[in-house]
Amino acid sequence: MKTKLFKSVFLVSLIAIILSSCTKDLNRSPFYGLNTDNVYNDPSNYIHVLAKLYAGLSLTGNQGPAGKPDLDPSSVDEGYSQYIRTLFNIEELPTDEAVCNWNDPGIPELHQMAWQSDGYWSKAMYYRIFYQIPLCNEFIRESSDANMSSRGFSDADQTTIREYRAEARFLRALSYYHAIDLFGSVPFVDENDLPGSFYPKQISRVDLFNYVESELLDLQNLLPDPRTNEYGRVDKACAWFLLAKLYLNAEVYTGQQRYTDCITYASKVATAGYSLEPVYANLFRTDNNLSNEIIFPVTFDGLKTTSYGGTTFLVHCAVGGTMNPLDFGIAGGWSGYRATVDSTPDFGFANHLFGVTPQNPKGDTLDSRNMFWTNGQVMQINDISSFTYGYPITKWKNISSTGAPGSDPTGGFVDTDFPMFRLADDYLMYAEAVLRGGTGGDMATALGYVNAIRERAYGNSSHDMNSIDLNFILDERGRELEWEAQRRTDLIRFGEFTSGSYLWPWKGGVKQGEAVGDFRNLYPIPIDDIIANPNLVQNPGY
C-alpha cells in the first residue's frame, strides 16, 4: 500500500515538473510592431518614431483616416482630435473670422464664447498637446547620448539621431507654446518623467514661457540651418520664428514686453532666404510644398497622410450652398463654416476687413485675399444654424495651382499642406513689434515688408501703405492670415478678444455682439484632468 502511495506521489511530482516547464509560454509579446525594449536598439527605427512626432500634428491615429486612434475615442472623437482642426476651431470660431452652423458638441459654445470647464474643443486641444509632449519626451529620453553610446551606435548614426532629438525638442516646445497661449499654467513633464500614472506639477505661465524660450534658444544652435533640412522637417528658422511669436505675445504671457527680442528673431527669419509666394492663393493649394514662403508646414496627403482634420477639414468645412465641390477638388462639402461678415451699421468696425458693405456686398475684390463666396449667401448672420447666412471662404482647396485635383480619386482626403509658419506672418510680426516700440528694427523695413505683402495681394503697388499703425496691423493680419488659426491670439494681444470695444455678430451669444468675461482669454484646463491630477488648479473664472 505504501509503495503504491509513493508511486502515485512520484507520478504526480513528475507530471508537475514536466508541466511547470511549460510556463515559459507565458512570455508572449506582440507579433507586429516593436516595444520600448527593442525599438530604440535599431538606429533605423528612429526616423519612424520621429515621423510619428511630426504626424501628431497631422494624423489622429495609426490607421488613416480614422481607426486605431491616438486619444481615447470615448473622450474625444477621433476626427475632432486632429491638432490643426482643433487649433483652428479654438483660434477661429470665437472670433470675427468664423462661425459654424453645426450642432456638434462644443461648436455653438465656441462662437458664443460660452465654453465651460468641460468644453469639448479645449479638452481636445489640451489632450492633443499632452499627447505630443510625452511622445516627444520618450524619444528625447531614449535618444540621449548616453543611451546611444550604450547601444553602440556608430558616430554617424549618433549625429543623425542627435538632429532628430533636436527636432523632437522643437516639437515639444511648439506644443508647450500652444499650451502657454491657450491654457496658461499647465502640468509640466519633460524627458525625466517616465511614462506611468503620476501627478505632474503645475507650472506657472511665466515659468513655462521661460522654459520654452530656453529650449528654443538652445535649439537654434542645434537645428540645421534654414532651408537645409528635408521638406516637412524643422530647422533653425522654425526656432527663430517661434521665438519671435513667443516674444511678440510675451506681454500677454508674462506681463513683460519683449518686442526687441521679437524683432531680433523675426529679422533672422526674414533674412534667411525665404520669399513670398507670388500668387497668394497658391499657398493653400495641393502644390504649396513647392512654395519658398512656407517655413514650417504640417504635411497632408490624400492617400498616405489622411485624417478627418487638417486641410481635409479646412477644405470641406466651408463648401456648401451654391459652391461646386469639384472646384475644390472634393466630392462634397460639409456646409459648416462661414466668415462672420456683417457690415450693417451695428458693426461699423467689424468685418470691414475686405470692405464689405450692403452697397458693395462683395467687398474689395481687387484684394486677391478676398475669397468670400457670396453667390446664394446672405451677408448678415441672421441665423447661425443656417449655412445660407454669412460668406464661406474659398481659401483652402484640394486642387493644385494649375487646377489639377488632389491625389485621392474619391475626393475625400486632401493633399494640401498646412502652413504653420510662413514668411508673411513673420513680416507682420516684425512690423507690429516695431510699432509696439521694439528696438533693433526700423519703420522703413517694416513698411517694406507690409507693402511686399500688399503688392502680392493686389498684384501691383497701387495699395501700398505710406504709414501704418497697430489697428492696420490687426486688420492686415486678419486679411492675410484669415482662417489660418491665428485670430484669437492676435485679438487677445490687441485687447479685443473679450472686450466690448470690438464686437462681431453673435459674440457672447447675442446677435449684436457683447463683451464677455476677460477670463475667456484663457481656456479652462479640462475638468477631466482637474479630476485626474490633484496638483492642478483651474484657471480663474471656470
Place this chain on the structure above:
Amino acid sequence: MRKTFTRFIPLQLLLLVIAAQVMAQGSIQGLVEDEKQQPVPYATVQLQGTGMGATTDEDGNYTISHVAAGTYTLQVTYVGYATYAQQVIVASSALTVNISLKPDYQNLSEVVVVGYGTKQIKDLTGSVSSVGSDQFLNGNIQTPEALIAGKVAGVTVTSNSGMPGAGSTIRIRGGTSLNASNDPLIVIDGVPVDNNSIAGAPSPLSMINPNDIENITVLKDASAAAIYGSRAANGVIIITTKKGVPGKNKVGVEFNTNNSISQIYKYVPHLSGDQLRAIIDSAGTTNMKKLIDSTGNTDWQKQIYQTAFSSDNNLTIGGGIPNVPYRFSWGFLHQEGVLKRSEMDRNSLSLNVNPSLLDDHLTIALNLKYSYAYNFFANQGAIGTAVTYDPSKPVYSDTSLYGGYWEWIDPTTHKPASLAPRNPLGLINQQEDNGHANRYIGNIQFDYKMHFLPELRANLNLGGDWTRSNGTVFIDSTAAAYFTQKGQFTQYDQKKTNKLLEFYLNYTKDIADINSKIDLTAGYSYQDWLTMSPIVQDSIQLADGTKIGPSGYPTLNAAGDTIFPGGIPYKTENTLISFYGRLNYTFMDRYLLTVTLRDDGSSRFAPDNRWGLFPSAAFAWRISDENFLKNSKTISNLKLRLGYGVTGQQDIFNDYPYIANYAQGDPTAQYQFGNEFYYVLRPAGYDANIKWEQTITYNAGIDFGFINGRINGSLDVYDKKTSDLLSTIPVPAGTNFSNYILTNVGAMENKGVEFTLDVIPYDKKDFTWDIGGNVFYNHNEITKLNKVEDTSSVGVLTGGISGGVGNSIQIQAVGYPTYSFYVLQQLYDANGNPLEGQYTDFNGDGKNTPDDRYIYKKAAPDVTASLYSSFRYKNWTAGFQLRGSWGNWLYNNVASDFGWLNSIDGSRHFINNLVPSYLDTKFQKAQYTSDIYVENASFIKCDNINIGYDFKNLISKKFGLMATFAVQNVFTITKYSGLDPEIQSGIDNNIFPRPTIYSIDLDIKL
C-alpha cells in the same frame, strides 16, 4: 477495499453481475414502474451489500440471476425517484418482485457537473443552479444561453437584439468589472470556450446548436467557481451536451422540426408626413419648407421590415454499441430576421462517443462539434435611418440613378448630398454583407482509474476551440452613400485557435473508521488563444521593391480599384497556465467542507504580476440528515451553505497591456519628409504594473424541501467585493501615451439576495401542475475609483450616445451604481411642460452649465424576477413564463437625438423626420443631457406561452410524436415610451427589434 470502492461506481455493475453468476443459485425478477404505471427503463436494481444487481430493460423488466439463498435488501434507484428498498427472501426458485417507484421531487441525488468533476446535488457546498433540457425555454431559440433566460435566480440573460443569431448578455449576480469583461466563463463539455466575437458570425454562441444541449449549470458563488480562478469572477456557465445512453443497445432516432414566423409587434414612434409638414409649416425654417414635399406619407419602417420565416431541424441518432454509448446529431437552421434580407443558415454536427475500456478502468469521452453558419447581415444602419428619414419622400425615384431609390441630391453637384441620410431600403438592398463562419469545438477526455490504486483517477483532457471565418461586404456602385468612390468592396477572414490541455488526479477515499470521506483533486491546465486576421499574413512588395507589411485586405471600390490599402494585420495570443486543487471532506455524511485553490499565470501581465492565487472554502450542513429531522414527513431537505472565495478577472480585450508597444501605422497613416513617406511607429499607452482584478465573495444559502420536495427552494445572500478594478480612466495629462489607460484602480461591491421556489401543487396520473419562480435583488456600488482619495472627483464619463459627436450620458462614480446616468435636471413650467434649456442650478452659480449635472438613476435593475408554470392534462401540456425587471432605467437616445425642431436640419440639402417626443417637449434645440430622456424601463414580459400534445403510440408503441405550439415575446408591460425597455447598456439607440415569434414544434421519436 476494491469492493467498497466499486459500490460507488454504477458503471461497474454489469461487470459485477457477471462475476456474481459463478456462485449464485436462485434469481429475482420483476417490473419497475413509476407512479403512473409506466415502465421505468434503465433503473438500477441492487441487492444491498452483495454487489449484485441489474439494470431494467426498455420495458422496465429486470432479472438478477444466480443469487445465493438468503435474505437481502433489494434497492432500486432511478434519477428523479425516491430510492426504493424492500426485504426479499431468495430461495432456490425464481422470485418475482414488482416495484412501484415514487417520485422524488428534490432530485438530491442528481449529478451535476462542477469544474473538473461531478457532484450530487446533495453534496454541493456552493451556490450552483442546474437547468436540464426539460426545463429549457422552448420555441425558436437560436443560441444556447437563451435557453435559460429567466430560469435561474441571479442570472440575467438579455438578448442583444432581434438579429438572427444575436447573442445575449449574461450577467451573474451583476457585473463585477468596469472595463474588463463582465461575461461569465463558458465551459462546453470541459472546454472553456472563447466568448469573444467571431468575424462573420452574429455572436460566438450562435455557432452552438441549442438542441444538442442536455444541461446548463451555473456556478454562481466564488466557492463553486473559484476552481476556475482568474476567469470566474463573473461566474461560470457549464454546458453539457447530450450523450448516448449507456446500456441502450438499440438505435434511437429522433427528428425535431421547429417552424416559426416572426413579426414586429411595434414600430419606433415617429411622425407621419402630414404631421411633419404641419410642424414645418408652423415652425420650420425656409430651408425646411423648401425641402419637404407637399404630399407623401411613407412609413419607412414598414419598408424595411418583413414577416420572417424560420425552420430549425434536428436529426439525432443515439444508442450504445455494447458499452460504447454514442450520439450523433445533425441540425439545420434557416433563420430569417424581421429586418429584410437578414438571415442565418446554420448546419451543425455533433458526435459524442463514450467508450469504457480495460474493465471500465479507462473511460473515454469524445465530444466533437462542428458548425458552419452562413450569415447575411442586413444593413442595420437602415433601422435608425428609417425612423428619421423624411416621410414625405417616395421610396423610389423616377430615375434609374442610385438603384432607382429616392435620394437627397446636392443641387450644385447633382450628386447625392454629402452627410445626408440615405434611402433606408436602398441601404438594405444595395449592400451584400455575407459572413461564413466555421467553428470546431472538440475534446477527448481520458479518465483512468489506476489498476494498482483504484481510489486514484487520472484525467487527461485534450481539446480545442477553433474558428475559421470569412466574409465580404459589397456595396453597389450605384449606392448613394458610396457614389463618389463607386461602391465598395471589403473582405475579411479570421482564424481563432484555442488549445487546451488539462490533467488532474483525483483521489477518493471513504474512511469508515472516522466516519469521513475524502475527495481530493489536483490538476494542471494549459490554455492558449491565438487570433489572427487575415489568416494569411504576407508581406507586400511595393513598386519600388521595398517590403511592407504583413498587410490586411485593402478596401476596394466595386470596380476593384484600391480605395484604402490594407492595414497592419491583427494577430494576438495569450496563454493561461494554472495549477489547481480541491478537497471535499465529508464528515458523518452531513458536514461537508470544500476547499479549493487555484494558481493562475497569465501572459497578459508582467512577470512580477503574472501569477494570481485564488482560494475558496465552503461549508455545508445537511440539517435534514440530523436525527431530529431525519424522519420528518414535512421537512424533506434542509441544508445550510456558507462560502467564501476569491476569484479574478483578466479578460481585458488586450493581450499585451503591460508592454509599451510601438505599433506601426497603416499605409494611410504615414508622414512625409522630403519626397519620402515614412510609416510611423507609435507607442501605445500602457500600465507596466497592470495585474489581476480580484473579487472576494461571501455567500450564505439555505436549500429547503418540504413534502418530499413538492415544495423546493433555496435562498442565498451574497456580498461580492471587487478590488483593483481594471478600469479605463483618464490618466493625468502628460504622463502616458494616451489620455486614457487601462489600469487597476478602484473597488466595487455587489450585494444581493436570490430566492427560488418550485412547487408542485398537483400531481396525479392525469393532471400535473408545476409552478416556480425566482426573485433576485442586487445592489451595485462603486466604492473607490481613483488612486488617491479625492472628494472633488466626479467620476469617469462613459456611455457614449448618438447625437453630435462625443457626448456621454453615463458616469462611473464613487457611491453610485455603475453606469449611472449623469444628466441635467429638467425644469418644468406650471403646466408640467419642460422649459427648454432650463435646468436646476445645482452648483448655484446662477448659470446653466454642464457642471450642474447630477447623478440620476442607472441602467441595471434592482430586482428581476420570473414566474414559470407548466401543466399536463393527459396528453396535453401547456406552459408559460413571465419575467420582470424593476429599477432599470433607459436613456431614450432615439428621442433625444430626433425629438427637437432643429434636428429636422434643412441646412445641408436634406431634412430629417422627428420623433413624437418633440410633440411633448417642443424643444427647439438638442437637449441631450436633460433627464427628461432618462425613463423608467421597468417591465414585465411574457417570454413564452406554449401548448403541446403528445401523440403517444401514434402508429406503433415505438413511434412517438410530440407537437408544441409556442408564442415567444408575447407581450411587454412597461411605462417606457420607446420600442423595447430591455436594453442592457441603458442606452436605447435603435436596436434590431425583437419580434414576436409563433412556432410549431414537432418531435418524432422512432
